[in-house]
Amino acid sequence: MARISDEVVIVGIGETRVGKLPGLQPVQIQAMAVRDAVDDAGLMLKDLDGLLNLDPYVTPSSMFATTLSEYLGLKPRFVSTIDVGGTVTGMTMIQQAIWAIESGYCETAACVYGENSATVRPPGVQGLHMHNLLGGEEWEEPFGCQGMVIPYALVAQRYMDQYGATTEDLGAVAVTTRKHALLNDNAQMKKPLDYEEYLTGRMISTPLRLYDCSLVSDGGGALVLTTERRAQQLGARYVYVRSMAMRCTHNSAVALPDVEELGMRDAAADCFAAAGVGPEDMDVLLLHDAFTISVLITLDAMGFSAPGESGALVRSGATALGGRWPVNPHGGLLSQAHIGGMLHLTEAVRQLRGEAGSRQVPDARLAAVSGNGGVFSVCGVMIMEAS
Amino acid sequence: MGEILAILPQRTDDSREFWDGCNQRRLLLRRCDSCESVFYYPRSSCPVCGSQRLSWVESSGSGTVFAFTRVEVSFYGNQWESQLPYIVLLVDLAEGPRMLSRLVGETEGLCTGANVHVDFVVVENQWLPFFRLQPNSGVA
Numbered sequence: 001m002a003r004i005s006d007e008v009v010i011v012g013i014g015e016t017r018v019g020k021l022p023g024l025q026p027v028q029i030q031a032m033a034v035r036d037a038v039d040d041a042g043l044m045l046k047d048l049d050g051l052l053n054l055d056p057y058v059t060p061s062s063m064f065a066t067t068l069s070e071y072l073g074l075k076p077r078f079v080s081t082i083d084v085g086g087t088v089t090g091m092t093m094i095q096q097a098i099w100a101i102e103s104g105y106c107e108t109a110a111c112v113y114g115e116n117s118a119t120v121r122p123p124g125v126q127g128l129h130m131h132n133l134l135g136g137e138e139w140e141e142p143f144g145c146q147g148m149v150i151p152y153a154l155v156a157q158r159y160m161d162q163y164g165a166t167t168e169d170l171g172a173v174a175v176t177t178r179k180h181a182l183l184n185d186n187a188q189m190k191k192p193l194d195y196e197e198y199l200t201g202r203m204i205s206t207p208l209r210l211y212d213c214s215l216v217s218d219g220g221g222a223l224v225l226t227t228e229r230r231a232q233q234l235g236a237r238y239v240y241v242r243s244m245a246m247r248c249t250h251n252s253a254v255a256l257p258d259v260e261e262l263g264m265r266d267a268a269a270d271c272f273a274a275a276g277v278g279p280e281d282m283d284v285l286l287l288h289d290a291f292t293i294s295v296l297i298t299l300d301a302m303g304f305s306a307p308g309e310s311g312a313l314v315r316s317g318a319t320a321l322g323g324r325w326p327v328n329p330h331g332g333l334l335s336q337a338h339i340g341g342m343l344h345l346t347e348a349v350r351q352l353r354g355e356a357g358s359r360q361v362p363d364a365r366l367a368a369v370s371g372n373g374g375v376f377s378v379c380g381v382m383i384m385e386a387s
Numbered sequence: 388m389g390e391i392l393a394i395l396p397q398r399t400d401d402s403r404e405f406w407d408g409c410n411q412r413r414l415l416l417r418r419c420d421s422c423e424s425v426f427y428y429p430r431s432s433c434p435v436c437g438s439q440r441l442s443w444v445e446s447s448g449s450g451t452v453f454a455f456t457r458v459e460v461s462f463y464g465n466q467w468e469s470q471l472p473y474i475v476l477l478v479d480l481a482e483g484p485r486m487l488s489r490l491v492g493e494t495e496g497l498c499t500g501a502n503v504h505v506d507f508v509v510v511e512n513q514w515l516p517f518f519r520l521q522p523n524s525g526v527a
Contacts, residue, residue, distance in 0.1 A: 138402060139428045141394035142515050143489040145475050146462040156476055161454075161499040205475075206457040231501035254428060256454075256477060256486045 006097045009238040009387065011108075011224050011231040012041025015231045018219035018337035019188045020118045027064075027071050028055040029114035033220035034072060038109060041224045042234040047154050048224070050078040050100055050109025052093040054340065060119040068112070078106040084375010086289045087341025088246055088380035089113065089224075094345070095244050097225045107226060113342045114220020122218060139254040146352040148173050148290065149213060149255035151375035153205035156293035160207060162308070165296060167207060169311025171198040172294040172332060176320045181331025183321075183359040188215050189335040193309050212292040214333035216269035218324050221342030223349065237353045239285035241275070242366075244272035256385075261381035264301035264372065271368075275348075279303040282383075283326050283364040284351045286344035287372045289332040295319075301328075302381065322361060329359040341371050345382075352386040391491070392470055393474055393510040394463075404443060405429050409514045412507045414446040416482055416486060421426035422460040427484035451517070453485060478518055492519045 014036030015077035016029055024032075030053060038045055051074060064320045065079040078100045084092045093111035100106050106249075145151065159165060162259040178193035193211060203211030232237040247263030250256060272278050279302060287298045299310035304325055313319060330336050332349040337343060348367040350356045364386065397407050405428075408415035417429045421438035432439050455476035461467035474490035474497065490497065491506055497520055506519035 135392075138396045140398070140487060142488055142513075143475060143517070144393065144458065144508075145487055146394075146471055150456060150462070150475050151456060152521065153458075157456055158454035158477075158499065204457045205459065208456075232439050251502075253477070256487075274405070288506040309450075320412065 003031060004095065004292070005098045005102055008101045009231050009240055010094070010349050010384070011161065011226050011230045011234065011236045012037040012039075012043065013349045014040060014222040015186065015343060015346050016114060016220045018186055018217050019340065021116060021218040022119050024116060024218070025063065026061070026065055026115045027109040027374045029116060029218065029220040029226040030068050030112045030222070031071055032315070033114050033222035034068070034110045034112050034360055035302060036271055037222040037224045039111075041226070041236050043108065043224065045074065047108050048074055049076050050097060050106030050377045051076045052080045052082060052097055052109060052151060054083055054089050054113045056117070057117035057340070058115060058120055073262050076106065078184040081215055084246070085378040086290060086316045087225070087371025088113045088370075088373050088378050089204065089340060090342050090345045091244050091371055091380050091382045093370065094223060094225065094241060095384070101225060101227060104132045107230065109226075110207065110222055110224050112220060112222035113340045116218040118216045118218045140252060145253060148375070149205050149208055152291045152293060154253055154256065155259070155297070155375060156207050156349070159293060159297055164308060165311045167199075167297060168195070169279065169314065170207065170212055171291040172311065172314040173289070174198050174293045174316060175329055175335045177289060177332045180321060180329050180359060181335030183332045184336055187326050187331040187336040188217060189331065193205060208291060208293070211334075214290045214338045215335070217337035217339055218338050219339045223345060230262070232341035237355075238351045239352045240385040242383040242385050243271045244380065245274060246378060249376075251374055251377050256375060259297065260307065262297065262301060262376040264298055264370065264376060264381075266362055267379045268302040268360070268370070268381045271383055275383045277366060277383065280367045282366050284324060284329065284348070284361040284367045285319070285327045286348045287327050287332075288341050288344065289328060289334050290338070290372075292334065294372065295327060298372070299375070302368065303371065309320050321361065326361050329356060329361060344369050344371070346356060348384050352384055365374050389406050389469060389506055391510060392467060393515055395511060395513050401429050401431055406513065407440070408443070409507060409516055412514060414448050414505050415443045416446050418442050418444045425482045426438060427480070427486050444482070446505070447481050449501055450480040450486070452479040452497065452499055452501045452503060454499065457504045459495060473517070476503075476518065489517045490520065491517045494520070496520060
């Protein structure tokens, strides 16, 4: 069966506490996640000769892979700081780590992201201040378009109008995800959320209410990759990466394409084709859920539902634990934490190792992870397989 | 709503003529002399064919609503509360390009596909191309 690599595997995962971590800077948070992942793999820090990361969004910093490398006392043969977009960044770190290891540039690489956006974000600013990030400010800001909620609200309104999706569909995503988060000790949201309470959430930008929006979080996540031979020597429980594909169609909301032209459909088709599998083969889904609407559009685009039918799929219980395709058993960006999607990737590995405890999807063999950065600007899909 | 607030654009070599056009209440679009594509926002090469042979054409200012949202929370601190709620929308211009803007005036009848027309609003010394719902613009 096709894989990105038959030689390189994910051998360890790390995750810090999430929520607010006052007193910790991003480099310290990323170091914690890397140490956790190295421990998990049965390795030592000094075994790392590759390091890939992303600098913090709220406090952008140059050369952040070297910053982290120095902090950890490493002298890697391969470093890279990668910024592609939500969860696609983490997938791209994994992809490039695989290429670097296969090519002999390094043998064991850590991929990490973490920051302290909940602690350092200035009060009164709602949503990330994207001035320097999306680049469309000249064509957005004069018209009152700022942050990420308004762009996603435009997509949501269009999708709902075009396909007849409803507030109940959005709410079902929020409620399902919250139920999952309650099974995760390391989740920011601790209280149940039912549909009535979802409706009491303040309207931010129609049709998106408070509970349609993901969390702002401190925390970090990391993955360690090495050769399968090394992983076997370590006696580690490792996971294969079968395939990854991405598509970049635009950047800011100014250039938003039609819903059916968003890149997720093509990225998913490429990824499934490369792996020689289809949606029907997937056991668990880790879908980038910056907003509830993201999950609905992604389910359609990846082929888990016919266009416009994802709301019915979610309301049927198919995306809840126990359903046909459980989505985000860890609680996702909506209810666990928003660490740029790194915890989607670590959760996929955990599920495929059968170590997810009360939220384990039984006999999970294949996981699909989706990501999208910007406003579906860059879309990516990665398929992982249990060993 | 009282005074309209806006963060004014920082002009570049790509956009100077566009914003000057707005100050003359003209909505200018870039047109490619090679492949005849009309595009928004203005930039130094055609996003369809890559040609740098570009001219300006004046838009009729008419379009239809592709998507809209009513913003109910300020993303700019307390000063912006006076603007709430307001409508941000994506307009498909008659000439083809899609454009992000803000709605002024009446909101009743606003829906996907509704007819809108550019309506320039001045903030400080810059006229901005906002849009206004056209009467009886409801879509069948």
